[in-house]
Amino acid sequence: MKFNTLFRTILLITSLLAACGAPTAEPTAASDTSISLTDGLNRTVSLATPAEHVISLAPSNTEILFAIDAGEQVVGRDAASDYPAEALSITDIGDTYAGLNSEIIVSLQPDLVLAAEITPVEYVAELEQLGLTVFWLANPTDLDGLYTNLNIVAQLTGREVEAIALIESLQGRAATVEAALAGVTEKPTVFYELDATDSSAPWTAGGGTFIDLLITKAGGQNAGAVLDGDYAQISIEELLVQNPDVILLGDAAYGVTVESIAARAGWDQLAAVQTGQVFPFDDNLVSRPGPRLIDALEQLVRLLHPDQFN
Amino acid sequence: MRTFLVKRPFFLNACLVALTLLLSVAFGSVFIPPKDLLSALLGQISLDQTNATILYEIRLPHTLLIALTGAALATSGAAYQGLFRNPLADPYLIGVASGAGLGAVLVMARNWPATPLGYYAVPAAAFLGALITVAAVYSIARLGKTVPVTTLILAGVALSSFATALSSFFMLYSENELRRALAWLLGGAALSGWPPVIAMLPYVAVGLSVLLLSGHQLNVLQLGEEPAQQLGLPVERVKVLLIVAASLCAAAAVAFSGMIGFIGLIIPHALRLIWGADHRRLLPLSLLGGASALLLADLLARMLFAPEVLPVGILTALAGVPFFLWLLRRAKAQMYW
Numbered sequence: 001m002k003f004n005t006l007f008r009t010i011l012l013i014t015s016l017l018a019a020c021g022a023p024t025a026e027p028t029a030a031s032d033t034s035i036s037l038t039d040g041l042n043r044t045v046s047l048a049t050p051a052e053h054v055i056s057l058a059p060s061n062t063e064i065l066f067a068i069d070a071g072e073q074v075v076g077r078d079a080a081s082d083y084p085a086e087a088l089s090i091t092d093i094g095d096t097y098a099g100l101n102s103e104i105i106v107s108l109q110p111d112l113v114l115a116a117e118i119t120p121v122e123y124v125a126e127l128e129q130l131g132l133t134v135f136w137l138a139n140p141t142d143l144d145g146l147y148t149n150l151n152i153v154a155q156l157t158g159r160e161v162e163a164i165a166l167i168e169s170l171q172g173r174a175a176t177v178e179a180a181l182a183g184v185t186e187k188p189t190v191f192y193e194l195d196a197t198d199s200s201a202p203w204t205a206g207g208g209t210f211i212d213l214l215i216t217k218a219g220g221q222n223a224g225a226v227l228d229g230d231y232a233q234i235s236i237e238e239l240l241v242q243n244p245d246v247i248l249l250g251d252a253a254y255g256v257t258v259e260s261i262a263a264r265a266g267w268d269q270l271a272a273v274q275t276g277q278v279f280p281f282d283d284n285l286v287s288r289p290g291p292r293l294i295d296a297l298e299q300l301v302r303l304l305h306p307d308q309f310n
Numbered sequence: 311m312r313t314f315l316v317k318r319p320f321f322l323n324a325c326l327v328a329l330t331l332l333l334s335v336a337f338g339s340v341f342i343p344p345k346d347l348l349s350a351l352l353g354q355i356s357l358d359q360t361n362a363t364i365l366y367e368i369r370l371p372h373t374l375l376i377a378l379t380g381a382a383l384a385t386s387g388a389a390y391q392g393l394f395r396n397p398l399a400d401p402y403l404i405g406v407a408s409g410a411g412l413g414a415v416l417v418m419a420r421n422w423p424a425t426p427l428g429y430y431a432v433p434a435a436a437f438l439g440a441l442i443t444v445a446a447v448y449s450i451a452r453l454g455k456t457v458p459v460t461t462l463i464l465a466g467v468a469l470s471s472f473a474t475a476l477s478s479f480f481m482l483y484s485e486n487e488l489r490r491a492l493a494w495l496l497g498g499a500a501l502s503g504w505p506p507v508i509a510m511l512p513y514v515a516v517g518l519s520v521l522l523l524s525g526h527q528l529n530v531l532q533l534g535e536e537p538a539q540q541l542g543l544p545v546e547r548v549k550v551l552l553i554v555a556a557s558l559c560a561a562a563a564v565a566f567s568g569m570i571g572f573i574g575l576i577i578p579h580a581l582r583l584i585w586g587a588d589h590r591r592l593l594p595l596s597l598l599g600g601a602s603a604l605l606l607a608d609l610l611a612r613m614l615f616a617p618e619v620l621p622v623g624i625l626t627a628l629a630g631v632p633f634f635l636w637l638l639r640r641a642k643a644q645m646y647w
Binding site for chain 2: 094097098099101102103104106107109122126129130131229
């Protein structure tokens with residue numbers, strides 16, 4: 001074949017193939033189902049009976065499942081799920097970021113896979129292709145959203161009674177905090193440190209995040225609220241201007257101590273460092289959207305307003 | 311025995327591909343007896359529901375995806391090395407990888423909604439990004455009707471850096487998606503199942519067929535562009551064709567499997583050291599050799615730290631480089647570029 005003809009033929013075939021569309025998702029057959037809910041990706045997920053073999057793809061989901069007494073129904077959990085201690089003895093199915101293991105997930109024969117906002121949507125599609133039922137639980141934006149999520153998971157696992165009791169208890173604890181703070185006018189500025197590898201521009205939670213919400217509910221003022229985005233860097237200069245009253249070390253699990261931050265350039269000028277108002281904080285409490293958010297709230301109030309709440 | 315194998319490169323490489331294909335399908339996190347597997351593949355028995363799903367919906371498509379990716383990367387690497395007459399050329403030289411990375415990061419940063427396209431938004435965007443970048447590099451480097459090879463490389467390097475900088479920027483300011491983008495950039499296969507294989511197949515098939523048929527043209531091009539032109543080769547047209555075909559292969563490979571390095575660079579060199587630089591032989595051998603090499607790397611990536619899966623890109627770098635150094639030392643004949 002002459003080179004010219006070959007060239008033109010190839011170009012033609014390539015441009016024709018470019019019109020090949022992406023395969024569409026197969027429609028699922030409708031069946032008689034008693035549980036039908038819409039997940040965070042606007043998909044309708046249906047179960048004939050409450051799920052007995054659940055795989056949790058996020059530590060927050062594992063915590064929720066155990067909190068509503070559905071721990072026995074969990075057959076697989078992701079590598080980061082470490083709370084409660086009973087979760088550690090459940091089969092590890094991989095890590096969201098390093099790779100979830102589809103083979104093990106399929107071999108566990110789950111009737112429900114509970115995904116979270118950290119699960120990539122492509123993976124949800126992949127699991128569906130393998131014939132599994134997946135529910136994508138979106139992150140709540142406030143405490144009411146948390147209670148809604150607890151309800152949803154309870155409906156999926158048949159634990160409505162336990163969930164109602166749990167929600168009432170959580171609401172009660174939140175109300176106690178609110179009552180304790182009634183009439184308190186002074187709002188200490190709080191700097192929540194997520195990462196300070198670069199100590200001249202540490203990472204913190206911006207406005208509208210759950211950390212921001214909890215700090216506000218605990219009667220404080222988030223120093224990072226001036227920043228845009230969920231996670232943002234604040235410069236040490238801005239921090240010196242704001243001069244937070246309290247510093248919380250969310251990266252305490254990575255070896256950052258109260259003493260080590262005084263050694264950073266310029267940090268010893270901060271009021272919080274000078275008055276000793278620097279505390280380590282378990283970041284898992286605020287970064288996992290589960291029932292332990294109320295634990296975080298109570299801990300925050302204890303640190304910010306020790307006189308009002310103990 | 312050794313002489314027998316060395317004298318029959320296609321036989322040896324085809325055997326290697328078959329072996330690695332079988333191993334790749336046989337090994338996984340869940341143990342399925344190899345005898346059952348073989349019988350099931352040959353159609354003699356049928357496995358139970360779970361094992362059948364694992365074999366046909368997870369392992370087979372993954373194996374084929376990896377084999378296609380390896381073949382695409384190695385062949386396009388060999389073609390680029392022949393085209394640019396430069397031993398350091400790899401499929402990512404003129405912007406495929408950074409363009410694909412930028413496309414993927416942009417989509418991940420904007421958190422596309424979960425429409426049917428949304429699931430495939432990342433590879434589609436990566437593919438488009440790669441092709442747009444190569445097109446931009448080509449049009450920058452073009453001088454009238456010719457494309458000087460040096461200018462192409464320089465433009466490619468410049469635009470690659472630009473695209474990388476942009477994707478770093480978007481990664482940092484994309485809120486939560488940083489880790490997902492990093493995982494993609496490290497070269498893990500982002501998608502599984504049959505749809506990515508089917509989506510990738512046409513582009514790789516077209517690209518590979520063009521490249522395999524261009525062996526003779528590449529041989530003539532090694533003499534230099536002017537001598538080749540004088541010998542009757544339509545040099546500019548050949549260059550365009552090779553760039554388009556090789557970029558199609560590499561873009562499809564990167565879009566569906568993430569960034570996997572070293573296969574495109576090292577496999578052609580290794581094959582050249584053993585069997586010489588005749589492109590009519592080198593290109594098909596690269597196809598086979600790339601497939602088996604990546605299959606082997608992927609197998610190791612899955613088995614070393616089970617149940618966690620290492621990104622393949624890390625393993626190809628770690629394993630590929632020492633192997634190549636060993637080969638260099640053993641090469642008695644002069645290097646064939």
